[in-house]
Amino acid sequence: MARKALVMIALAGALALTLALALRPVAQGAGGGEAAAATPGTGDPTLRTVSVAGEGRVTITPDLATLTFGVESGGTDLAAAQADNAARTQAVLDRLKSLGIAANDLQTTGYNIQPQYDRDQKLTGYRVVNAVRATVRDLKNVGPTIDGAVNAGANRVSGISFDAANKDDATRRAREAAVANARQKAEQYAQLTGTTLGGVTQVSETVGAPEYRAAPAAAPAAAQATPIEPGQGSLAIMVQISYELK
Numbered sequence: 250m251a252r253k254a255l256v257m258i259a260l261a262g263a264l265a266l267t268l269a270l271a272l273r274p275v276a277q278g279a280g281g282g283e284a285a286a287a288t289p290g291t292g293d294p295t296l297r298t299v300s301v302a303g304e305g306r307v308t309i310t311p312d313l314a315t316l317t318f319g320v321e322s323g324g325t326d327l328a329a330a331q332a333d334n335a336a337r338t339q340a341v342l343d344r345l346k347s348l349g350i351a352a353n354d355l356q357t358t359g360y361n362i363q364p365q366y367d368r369d370q371k372l373t374g375y376r377v378v379n380a381v382r383a384t385v386r387d388l389k390n391v392g393p394t395i396d397g398a399v400n401a402g403a404n405r406v407s408g409i410s411f412d413a414a415n416k417d418d419a420t421r422r423a424r425e426a427a428v429a430n431a432r433q434k435a436e437q438y439a440q441l442t443g444t445t446l447g448g449v450t451q452v453s454e455t456v457g458a459p460e461y462r463a464a465p466a467a468a469p470a471a472a473q474a475t476p477i478e479p480g481q482g483s484l485a486i487m488v489q490i491s492y493e494l495k
Contacts, residue, residue, distance in 0.1 A: 296450075296493065297444070297493070297494040297495075298450055298491045298492060298493055298494060299435050299438045299439065299442075299446075299491070299492055299494055300451075300489065300490070300491040300492075301431050301434040301435045301438070301489075301490060301492075302431065302434075302487060302488070302489050303427040303428060303429070303430035303431025303432070303433075303434065303487070303488045303489075303490065304426075304427055304430055304485060304486070304487050304488075305422070305423040305424060305425065305426030305427030305428070305429075305430060305485065305486045305488075306423060306426070306483050306484070306485040306486075307419050307422045307423045307426065307483065307484055308481055308482070308483055309413050309416065309419050309459055309461075309481065309482040309483060309484050310413070310481055310482075311388070311411035311412055311413055311461055311479045311480075311481070311482055312386070312388065312413055312414055313384060313385060313386045313388070313411070313412055313413070313414055314384070314385045314388060314391045314409055314410065314411050314412075314477075314479065315382060315383070315384050315385075315409070315410045315411075315412065316382070316383050316385065316391070316394060316395065316398075316406065316408075316409050317358060317380060317381070317382045317383075317406070317407040317408055318341060318345075318380070318381050318382075318383065318398045318399075318403040318405065318406060318407075319378055319379065319380045319381075319403060319404070319405030319406075319407060320334055320337045320338045320341060320378070320379045320380075320381075320402055320403055320404065320405070321334075321376065321377070321378045321404055321405060322334035322337065322376070322377045322378075323365070323374060323375065323376045323377070324374055324375065325373070325374040325375075326375075327362070327375045327377075330374075330375045330376070330377045331362075331377055333377075334377040334378075334379055335379075337401075337402035337403075338379045338381070338402070340401045340402045341381065341398050341401045341402050341403045342355060342381065343401070344397045344398060344400070344401035345381075345383050345394065345397070345398060345401075347397075348390060348393060348394050348397050349387070349390065350383050350384070350385065350394065354383060354384035354385075354386070355381060355382070355383055355384075356381070356382045357379065357380065357381055357382075358380045358381065358382045359378070359379070359380040360378070360379050360380070361376075361377070361378045362375060362376070362377050363375065363376045363377075363378075378405075380405070380407070383398075386414070388411075388477070388479050391409070391477040391479075392474050392475040392476060392477045393474065395475045395477075396474060396475055409477070410461065411461040411479050411480070411482065412459060412461070412482075413459070413482075416459065416484060419484045420456065420484065420486065423484050423485060423486040424454070424486050424488070426486075427454075427486045427487060427488040428488055428490070431488055431489075431490040432446075432490070432492075435490070435492045439492075439494060442494065444494040444495060445494070445495045446492050446493075446494065446495075447492060447493030447494060447495045448492070448493055449490055449491065449492055449493075450491045450492065450493055451489075451490070451491040452488060452489070452490050452491075453488065453489045453490075454486060454487070454488050454489075455486070455487040455488075456484075456485075456486050456487075457484070457485040457486070457487070459482050459483065459484045460482055460483050460484075460485075461479075461480060461481070461482035
């Protein structure tokens with residue numbers, strides 16, 4: 250009987266000690282003496298943020314143009330077609346250089362030889378195409394460059410595109426506008442939710458390709474010079490910014 254009582258007393262003591270250890274953190278948190286409050290930080294579920302997108306778009310005045318010319322030759326003899334194409338392409342290149350196009354601004358973009366067949370799949374000849382891209386750095390010379398290349402032997406003008414040689418200033422202004430746009434949205438969300446906008450926690454950026462409004466180039470139908478209007482373009486930057494809400 251005495252032995253059984255001692256065993257019961259020992260079990261009761263161990264249970265009391267276990268409960269005391271389990272309840273100790275709760276008692277400290279309630280008293281506020283040792284328990285620390287959660288600190289906002291990366292990955293902290295108590296950190297409140299708002300993520301917004303901002304866009305900045307600025308106008309760009311182009312100062313250069315890129316043109317692509319093609320020389321197409323055909324014939325029943327491949328060697329003869331290649332020789333004709335080579336001579337005409339060289340004449341086009343010489344004319345472009347004489348118009349002030351630097352060698353570094355001329356680049357071959359394609360050379361194709363395509364067999365030609367009739368309905369019975371019988372070989373009838375060959376078509377040879379050589380394509381050259383030229384960068385014109387003085388926009389008033391775009392029309393004369395097209396006319397000169399066509400007169401020299403180019404029988405394809407696939408298109409024209411405009412660009413600005415230096416877009417650093419436009420990029421900086423578009424970025425400033427995008428960040429201001431994002432902050433304006435974030436401040437509105439903070440006001441609507443009864444919070445205060447804090448610091449930035451994350452930023453990401455997307456730069457769009459410049460867009461230019463211009464008509465495609467075309468070979469002149471008569472002796473009249475080809476008119477070209479470079480117009481204006483725009484550069485857009487998108488940012489995604491996260492702010493802390495307090």
